[in-house]
Amino acid sequence: MNGHHVIEDLIYLKNNHIVQDPNFTKGIEVLINLIKNAQHFFLGCFQEFFPLLENVFDDKSRVFFGPCAEHVRLPYNVCWFEFENIVQDVPITEDVPKRGLLVKEIDKNLIWVWTVNCSKIYKRWVVSPQQYFITIGKTISEHEMMRELVTSSLKKNGAPESVIHSYYDANIWPIPMINGMDVKTSQGLLKDDYRDLVAMNAALMLLNCKNIVSEDNRPPEKLNKKRNKNGKQELFTYKTLKLVLPTEVKNNDKEYLPSGTKVRIHLCRGHFKNYTKESPLFGRYTGLYWWEPHVRGDKNEGIVIKDYKITTTSENIN
Numbered sequence: 001m002n003g004h005h006v007i008e009d010l011i012y013l014k015n016n017h018i019v020q021d022p023n024f025t026k027g028i029e030v031l032i033n034l035i036k037n038a039q040h041f042f043l044g045c046f047q048e049f050f051p052l053l054e055n056v057f058d059d060k061s062r063v064f065f066g067p068c069a070e071h072v073r074l075p076y077n078v079c080w081f082e083f084e085n086i087v088q089d090v091p092i093t094e095d096v097p098k099r100g101l102l103v104k105e106i107d108k109n110l111i112w113v114w115t116v117n118c119s120k121i122y123k124r125w126v127v128s129p130q131q132y133f134i135t136i137g138k139t140i141s142e143h144e145m146m147r148e149l150v151t152s153s154l155k156k157n158g159a160p161e162s163v164i165h166s167y168y169d170a171n172i173w174p175i176p177m178i179n180g181m182d183v184k185t186s187q188g189l190l191k192d193d194y195r196d197l198v199a200m201n202a203a204l205m206l207l208n209c210k211n212i213v214s215e216d217n218r219p220p221e222k223l224n225k226k227r228n229k230n231g232k233q234e235l236f237t238y239k240t241l242k243l244v245l246p247t248e249v250k251n252n253d254k255e256y257l258p259s260g261t262k263v264r265i266h267l268c269r270g271h272f273k274n275y276t277k278e279s280p281l282f283g284r285y286t287g288l289y290w291w292e293p294h295v296r297g298d299k300n301e302g303i304v305i306k307d308y309k310i311t312t313t314s315e316n317i318n
Helices: 003-015 022-037 046-053 144-156 161-168 183-207 221-229
Strands: 039-045 078-084 098-107 110-118 125-135 172-176 212-217 238-243 264-268 271-275 287-291 294-296 298-304
Touching: 003 022, 003 078, 003 110, 003 125, 022 078, 022 098, 022 110, 022 125, 039 046, 039 183, 046 078, 046 183, 078 183, 098 125, 098 183, 110 183, 125 144, 125 183, 144 161, 144 172, 172 183, 183 212, 183 238
Parallel strands: 039 078, 039 238, 264 298
Antiparallel strands: 078 098, 098 110, 110 125, 125 172, 212 238, 264 294, 271 287
16 A cells, blocks of 8 residues: 555655664665565554454453464565554544554564554654564563573663563563663553554454455556656555455354254354364364354344444455
8 A cells, every 4th residue: 555655755764864873774774675575465444453353352462472372473474564543533743544564574483573654743654763573472581582682682781680580571572773762762662552563463363364365456567667667666566354254154143053052142243263173164164264243143032232343244354
């Protein structure tokens, strides 16, 4: 969608030395090259796709840990994820409707993330002054490379053993890109970027479902030839997510239950189902599947009313 704008704005940021820090400038160069070579995904609006997963993420959830880390794997070595964040009635200084994340896989349990956002007040894509290493399904102490990195980094800065060990139970390690950034500022940036990390976590959970596929949206070839001739960044092919139900599913209002079992009809939140070889879907499908919000049960047994916010149909995932 906006990958070409992101690169153009990052080049402007680098060439005009908006941030007077050599590490930051070098980091932007790396970021530009990675975005150029990444697979691009457009997730749509956060307020539309995230409610599908609100039963997985709650106030006690940790991104990429516990239930939020199950079946999570980056589909390509380097990915650019982009989504919209439409929030009503917020000050213009806090209104950041376009958001993006560059994600690189270091190993199967470790990813490197850098957020880039476009706010209404700046009217340009601006990179966060902080990157993140995130361990998936493990704490920092359980990941050998990260434990060594965190330990050496903190010791270099004179941190006592008690402070070093306090970081071991986390699974996110912030990497400030500006020299002299204090801990309070770093933690504040992590808080600001947390919604972006949640959105990425949700997207990766969906992408690892057998019935979620990505669909390529290619730019017009003539337009890219023209942009290339004029020295502009070409438009990228971007992927959108699409829900594909198994062909045996006739409707969504029934679910297999033990013989003779009847339950009252109720609204069921969207959720993941992991089918194994011992208990496959329809006797042959295995793997993780996403089940949309639907009505379940027998209406003759009564109706259960719950205060769920239901967002349904595959159009909300496209």
